[in-house]
Amino acid sequence: MKFKTLAIALCAGLVAGAANVEPLNLTLSGGNPGGLWSLLGAGMDRAVKASDPNSVITYQATGGGFANIGLLGANRTDLGMVHDAEVKLALTGQPPFPAPIKNMMAIGYMYNWAPMHFFLNKSIAEEYKIDSIDDIASSKAPLSIGINRSGNITGNVALFMLAEAGLDEATLSANGGSFVRAGANEQGELMKDGRIDMATNGIFIGHSSFRAIDENVDVVLLKIPESVIEATNKEFGTSAYTIPAKSYTNQAEDVDTMALGAMVVATDKMSDETAYTLSKAFVDHIDEIRGVHKAMAQLTPELMVSQTVLPFHPGAERAFKEAGLLK
Template sequence: MRFKSLALALGLAVSATAGQAQSVDVTLSGGNPGGLWSLLGAGMDRAAKANDPDSVITYQATGGGFANIGLLAANRTDLGLVHDAEIQLALSGQEPFSAPVENMQAIGYMYNWAPMHFFLNSKMAEEYDIDSLDDIASSGAPITIGINRSGNITGNVALFMLEAAGLDEATLESNGGSFVRAGANEQGDLMQDGRIDMATNGIFIGHASFRAIDENTDVVLLEIPQDVIEATNKEFGTSAYTIPAGSYSNQDADINTMALGAMVVTTDQMEDAVAEALAKAFLENIDEIRGVHGAMKQLTPELMVSQTVLPFHPGAEKVYKDAGLIE
């Protein structure tokens, strides 16, 4: 009888343990402190703790997606926030990577609504009859164009799109223009001071840097030819996007463009149980992630599984299959 009671007690203990959530203790490499990615890190940590109070996701500030891929490639971080366009370059071994990065696996997509914007000074747009990206090269306009700093993927994308629209650096210089490397907030200041004529970036509609440009300078949002959008999506693994009419002061019509997305990435070294616990926590406590910023309200379970550039980690894949989100 004593052995029977002991066996029953052990059985109950095993059953209780099996029902508990898997604790996680991982490092997430993100971007600058105080930016959206650091907010996402805090939201993911809260989501993990909601399933198990002992879980910890420690946010590590880095130089951004390219740096995070380098850390993942060297297995020096557990998780990294990375743009889909950066992953595409890494998989094919394009600059800044010296060889293909082959150990990355996805945990979940966080957003895909950071569209490329091209704001041009209204006076120059009117003087040279420019309303589309492909008008710039043939216009002869001496445009000084703000491009994000080296190492930021939006700079790569902007240069590619401009060249696809016929404007390479040689053509721009022959027209008397130039490229100026500057971050998002810097471009707003440069536009306001008249030191650049065009600002380019790929971040959320109504981002503070875009609001500053729209409110403090007279600008138009340029149209983007469909063939440029398609070429960009093919090159970077990004997706088409529409900036609705009225998003900015002088924008009377929808503007078709493309948008960057960002996802949580791990490596094939992560244990299945840990990846499963992370995906389960993010899915079941998605409101913790949605609540970090107004722009994240669009996040849905369906969006989390919609990325196409990487295979999902087997642990995360199991969660999404069990939830009926993927086959």
């Protein structure tokens, strides 16, 4: 009888403990108010609410991944959206970070399919016989090349890839060209007006800024040497990717490149229980996140655990192990 009473008490305690799990109340630092990361924030909020209607994830617009890592490093936000390449720089204290940031822990990968594109005006490509980024330096073409603004990791990646292909700023300047800092949509306008000859960025295939370039300017998508792709992946922790043939008007063949990914990151200050509840909600209600944009249709629980640049938070790891996603 005593054993039976004890068992009932233990069960009651477990049920009460489960019922008393605190609702989540977290801030997610993202990027632009109307960008994909803000949509992902809304999807994550819906996912945690599907598990507990009283839970909330509040989206905070910021300058992007670099800014979010700074906030995480200072423990001034609960969660941050960051690119894998940005994390790689932060862990080793490379610019723009003055020192290594070591307190970050992964919650889950959101996507890894934002490939680097290099669009060149077709008439210039034909005149100087350029079909790959490693042709640019030797061609002596005086190109104006769009590079994303400082603080955006795709600008760092583009400059690294071009330098690996032999085109650093000194070489470009000697050829009579220059780098022009401009955001994704700005580069489309600059190409349309003939103020730049080449656009570079790492965004989803068919992103609106790329569609604008493809529809309004006669451009070709340049090839990238395998050695450049390998060096970039080693430097930034990114992955190889192929842009399928016919993705753009003048693209007859597949183009191999590399792709950036983005993940949700917490800090070691987050409790295991909070990280567990958060990650479990993401897995159990992944459709809430997938549904924010057609570009997110590829998101799976398996993809969520596929990042390799950061250790998972112990709470997240527990949730993923329970779901059979990690051993």
